[in-house]
Each structure stands twice: as C-alpha cells, then as structure tokens.
Amino acid sequence: MLKCALAICRKDLTLILSRNAGIMQALLLGLLLVFLFSLSLNTGDALSPQAAASMFWLATAFCQVLIFNMLYASEELCGARSGLLLLPAPVQSVWLGKSLAGLLLIMAAQCVFIPAVFVFLGQHLADGFLPALAGIVLGDLGMAVSGSLFGALAAGRSGRESLLSIILFPLLVPLLLAGVRLASLGIDPDPLPGDPLRWIGLAAAFDAVFTAAGLLLFPFVYTGDES
Amino acid sequence: MNRSGTAAAALAGGLAFALCQWLVFVYAPEERVMGQAQKIFYFHLPLAWWGLVSFGVACAAGILHLVKRLPRHAQLADAAVEVGMVFCTLTLATGSIWARHSWGVWWTWDPRLTTALILWFIYAGYLALRSMPMPRARRASLCSAVAVAGFADVPLVFLSARLWRSIHPNVFAAQGGGLETEMAVTAAACVLAFGLVWLPLLIIRYRQTGQQERLDDVMLARMADEDDPTEENED
Numbered sequence: 149m150l151k152c153a154l155a156i157c158r159k160d161l162t163l164i165l166s167r168n169a170g171i172m173q174a175l176l177l178g179l180l181l182v183f184l185f186s187l188s189l190n191t192g193d194a195l196s197p198q199a200a201a202s203m204f205w206l207a208t209a210f211c212q213v214l215i216f217n218m219l220y221a222s223e224e225l226c227g228a229r230s231g232l233l234l235l236p237a238p239v240q241s242v243w244l245g246k247s248l249a250g251l252l253l254i255m256a257a258q259c260v261f262i263p264a265v266f267v268f269l270g271q272h273l274a275d276g277f278l279p280a281l282a283g284i285v286l287g288d289l290g291m292a293v294s295g296s297l298f299g300a301l302a303a304g305r306s307g308r309e310s311l312l313s314i315i316l317f318p319l320l321v322p323l324l325l326a327g328v329r330l331a332s333l334g335i336d337p338d339p340l341p342g343d344p345l346r347w348i349g350l351a352a353a354f355d356a357v358f359t360a361a362g363l364l365l366f367p368f369v370y371t372g373d374e375s
Numbered sequence: 376m377n378r379s380g381t382a383a384a385a386l387a388g389g390l391a392f393a394l395c396q397w398l399v400f401v402y403a404p405e406e407r408v409m410g411q412a413q414k415i416f417y418f419h420l421p422l423a424w425w426g427l428v429s430f431g432v433a434c435a436a437g438i439l440h441l442v443k444r445l446p447r448h449a450q451l452a453d454a455a456v457e458v459g460m461v462f463c464t465l466t467l468a469t470g471s472i473w474a475r476h477s478w479g480v481w482w483t484w485d486p487r488l489t490t491a492l493i494l495w496f497i498y499a500g501y502l503a504l505r506s507m508p509m510p511r512a513r514r515a516s517l518c519s520a521v522a523v524a525g526f527a528d529v530p531l532v533f534l535s536a537r538l539w540r541s542i543h544p545n546v547f548a549a550q551g552g553g554l555e556t557e558m559a560v561t562a563a564a565c566v567l568a569f570g571l572v573w574l575p576l577l578i579i580r581y582r583q584t585g586q587q588e589r590l591d592d593v594m595l596a597r598m599a600d601e602d603d604p605t606e607e608n609e610d
Contacts (some may be wrong), residue, residue, distance in 0.1 A: 231474050297524070301504075301517050314503055315521060318496035319528050322535035329539070342538075350535055357527050365520045373514075 149244070152237035155311050156245025161252065163222050171253060172219045174214040176206035178261050186268035194270030197336035204258075204265045205287070208327075209320060211257045212250070212291045213312050216299030219246050224303050233372050244365040251292035252297075258284065271335040279344035280334025286351035287327035294319060294358040300370040326351040378417035381578045383516030390486045395568045403561040412476040417561055419469040423491060425448070427529075429459025429577070430494060433501075434526035436521035447456065447585065449515035452522050453505065454580035456498050463495045486536040493532045497525040511588070 164171055185203050189195060195203070223229045232242050265271055294316065302312040326347040333339045399417045406413035435457035440448035470488050471481050482488070501521045505514060 197608065201420050297520075299518065311503065311507070314496075315500040317547060318493050318500060319524065321493050322528070322531040325535040325539050346538060350531065354531055357531065358524070361524045361527060365441070368516045371516070 149237045149241045152235050152241040153244035153248060156232070156235075156242060157248040157252075158218055160222065160249040160353060164218060164249075164253070170214070170218040171257075174211040174218070174253075175257050175260055177214060178211045178257055179208045179264055181210065182261060182264045182268050189270070196366035197271060197274075197332040197339075198273050198328065199267040200265050201331035204261055204331055205267060205327045207261050207264075208254060208258060208287070208291065209317065209324065211261075212254055212295045213309060213316065215250050215253045215257075216240050216246070216295040217302065217309055217312060219249055219262075219296075220299045229303075229370075230372050233370070239367045239370060240363050242370060243300065243362050246299065247292045247296040247362070251288055254288050254291055258288070263356065265335075272337070274333070274335055274337045274339070276333030276336070276339055276344065279348065280331050281346050283327050283330025283333075283344075283351060286348065286355055287323055288332075290323040290351060290355045290358060291320070293355065293362050294323075297358065297362040297366055297369065300366065303370075323351060323354045326354070361368050381575050384571060384578075385575035386569065388575060391564070391568035391571050395565050398561040398564050403557050406558075409477060412473070415469050415473050417565045419466060419473060421467040421566045422469060422560055423487070423544060425569050425573040426459050426462030426466055426491070426494075426568060429455045429462060429573070430498060430522075430526055430529070432577070433459060433498075433522045437522035440515060440519045441523070444512075445517065446511075446588065449519060450588065451581050453584050454577055456501050456518075456522065457580055458577050460495070460498055462504065462573070463491055463498070466491050467495060484536070484539065486533055489536040490529065490533045493536075494525075494529065497521075498526065501525065514528060517537040 182203055186195075191321040223232055233239060235241060266273075298312055298316050300318075301315065328343070329340075329347050330344060330351070333344055377491065395417070399414050403414075405411065411586070433452045436448045436452035436455060439445070440452060467488070474483055474485075474488070475481050501518055504521060505518050507514070509517075
C-alpha cells in the first residue's frame with residue numbers, strides 16, 4: 149500500500165510541477181489574499197498577531213482547496229480514474245498518495261506565505277515559534293488528510309471548487325482555530341495566556357479523527373460508478 | 376412505526392405542546408432580570424437538543440447505509456438532516472434573540488452558539504451535495520460519508536470553541552447558577568414535547584423521501600416504456 153501511495157504521490161507531483169500552472173494559481177491566490185488584507189492597514193500600522201495568523205491560515209485553506217481539486221482533476225480530465233482503482237493495492241493508497249502530495253504542496257506554498265505575512269502584515273518572530281511550528285505541521289497534516297478525502301468527493305462535479313469549500317471549511321474550524329492560536333504564539337511578543345499543549349493536542353486529535361475517517365470512508369467516496 | 380403509530384405520536388406531540396404553553400407562560404415563574412424574554416429558553420433548549428439528536432440519527436443512518444447499502448438508511452439520513460436543519464436554524468434564531476436581550480448583541484463567541492452555527496454550515500453542505508445531479512446510489516454514498524465525518528467533527532468543534540473562549544473573562548458564568556424547580560420541570564416537559572413533535576416529523580419526512588424516490592422510479596420506467604415502441608417502429 150505504501151509503495152503504491154508513494155508512486156501516486158510521485159506521479160502527481162511530477163504532473164503538477166511540470167505543468168506549473170496549477171500550483172502557481174494556488175500560490176498567487178494565497179499571496180493576493182495576504183496582500184489585499186494588508187491594504188486595510190494605514191501606513192506604518194501592523195496587524196495584530198492573531199489577525200495575521202488568521203490571514204495565514206485563510207490563505208492556506210484556499211490554497212488547499214485549489215491543490216486538492218487539481219490533484220483529483222488530473223485523473224478526471226483524461227478519464228483515468230479506473231486506472232487508479234485497478235492498482236494492485238487497497239484503494240486507500242490513492243487517498244494516502246494524494247494526501248502526501250497535497251501535504252508537500254501545501255508546505256511548499258506556506259514557504260511563500262510565511263515571508264509574505266512578515267513583510268506585508270508587519271509581523272516579527274517571537275519566542276513561541278516552536279509551538280507555532282508544531283501547529284503548522286499538525287495543521288498541514290490535518291488539511292492534507294481531510295482535503296484528500298473530500299477532494300475525492302468533489303472530483304468530477306460541476307462547481308467542484310465551491311462544493312469542496314462549503315463542505316471542507318466548516319469541518320476545518322477546530323484545526324484552523326488551533327492553527328491560528330499556535331501561529332500567533334510565534335509572532336506575538338506578548339501572547340495571550342493559555343497552554344499551547346492543549347491546542348497541539350486538539351490539532352493532533354483532528355488529524356487522528358480525519359485520518360481514521362479517510363481510511364474508513366475513502367473506499368465509499370472514490371469508486372468507479374461515477375457520472 | 377406504522378401510520379396509526381405516527382398519527383398517535385403526532386397527536387401526543389400536539390397535546391404535549393399545548394400543555395407546554397401553559398407550563399411556560401403560566402406555571403413557570405418569570406425570571407427577575409430577563410423577564411418574559413427568558414421564556415425563549417424553553418424553546419431554545421429542546422430545539423438545540425433535538426437538532427443534535429437529528430444529526431446523530433443522520434450519522435447512524437449514514438453508517439448503516441455505507442455498511443448495508445440499503446436505500447432506506449440513506450432516506451432516513453436525508454430526513455434527519457432536513458429536520459435537524461430546521462431545528463438548528465430555529466436554535467440559532469432563538470439563541471440570537473436571547474443573546475440580544477441578555478448580552479446586548481445578536482451574536483457572540485459562545486461555544487454552544489458557535490457549535491450550532493458550525494453544525495448548520497456542515498449540514499448545509501450536506502444538503503448542497505444532495506442537490507447535485509448524480510446517480511442516486513452515488514449521491515447516497517457521498518452524503519452518508521459527509522454525515523459521518525460531520526458528526527465526528529462535532530466534539531472537536533465544541534472543544535475548540537470552548538478553548539478559544541476560555542482565555543477571555545467568562546462574562547456569562549452567572550447563568551449557570553441553576554434553575555428553580557418549576558423552571559426545571561417546564562424545561563424537561565418542553566424537551567419531551569419537542570421530542571414528540573420531532574419524531575413524527577422525522578418519520579413523515581422519511582416516508583415522503585421514500586415515496587418521492589418510488590415516484591421517480593415509476594416515471595423513469597414509464598418514460599422507458601414510451602421510448603421502446605418508437606425504437607421498434609423506427610427499426
């Protein structure tokens with residue numbers, strides 16, 4: 149299963165990075181969101197760390213939707229879904245492979261969003277960057293496993309971007325709250341009181357719930373009886 | 376439950392509802408600070424509880440559908456989500472009225488209100504997915520997956536909303552001081568009465584969904600029958 153998942157991940161990354169267009173759209177959308185929000189500030193003003201962290205995760209969430217639509221669209225566009233389903237491995241390997249590819253792409257996009265948050269929203273690194281980093285890793289993992297499950301659900305539908313957004317965003321709320329609170333610790337010199345470990349635990353619980361949901365539900369979501 | 380059972384439950388619900396009006400507006404004492412506006416609590420609480428039960432039923436029916444592949448479980452999940460959405464919408468509306476009167480705002484970051492709103496969004500997504508054009512069996516599987524994943528997310532949503540809020544001063548703590556006996560009796564009676572309204576609503580909507588699918592099948596079969604002679608004539 150792991151071998152197939154890695155093969156799918158490699159295939160998707162090769163396709164996406166060689167075409168270049170799809171990932172650029174996701175990156176540009178996230179950057180535009182951060183930049184446009186910076187226009188709400190007066191000259192010399194800095195956004196509050198929590199608002200900046202929210203913008204970072206909002207940009208990541210929109211990027212996630214585009215990335216998972218793109219990952220599942222590559223098979224839908226050329227009618228190759230049955231090829232994936234005929235792999236000599238459990239169908240969950242498709243979910244795992246797409247999750248891995250999505251995780252790497254989201255992390256790559258965040259490498260651009262993080263400097264953008266510092267530059268456009270006037271933020272500075274603070275002492276709590278380790279919990280922030282843990283929040284980013286756990287948040288990305290949760291986004292990858294949930295995005296892969298629901299990306300398969302929206303694949304091939306008309307208006308799939310909006311469908312994926314309206315199904316995924318409400319489910320992501322606990323993860324986004326944990327991500328925002330932990331990320332704000334990394335840029336807030338005077339952070340709000342509270343135990344970061346509770347937020348890390350919450351993000352880890354989200355990852356565990358949606359990993360289990362992905363493993364159990366994916367075979368029902370990604371099938372050959374499609375129209 | 377057969378038709379007469381449903382009718383009996385609906386009748387019991389109607390009578391219990393009438394009794395509740397008396398309990399709410401005559402029997403239960405008026406709250407000193409909020410006055411008459413506090414009476415909305417007797418509707419808000421049962422709506423919230425039965426709304427959550429509806430979504431729980433949808434999750435259970437979704438699991439059953441994914442395991443057994445029987446259309447009736449998907450129909451039950453659809454009916455439960457529809458009834459749950461009605462109850463959840465009314466919960467949000469009554470909660471907003473309460474918040475306006477009690478706290479001076481239409482909306483505030485309260486863990487329960489926030490959880491209800493997120494639930495509303497999750498199951499609105501379910502209804503949006505259900506309205507997409509696709510084969511019935513496929514739609515039932517996808518909707519069941521959303522119902523299961525959505526309900527699994529509920530504890531996390533509530534926990535995160537409470538954690539988020541807990542770092543601020545808890546200005547609403549005073550409401551947790553307990554209820555007078557008459558108020559508690561009225562609240563319990565209202566929960567029971569709303570349950571007796573909720574159950575027939577769910578059963579009736581479940582039957583309607585099944586009937587609608589059977590009618591669609593009949594119509595499709597007739598259309599297929601009408602097409603066949605034409606093809607033979609052409610041949």
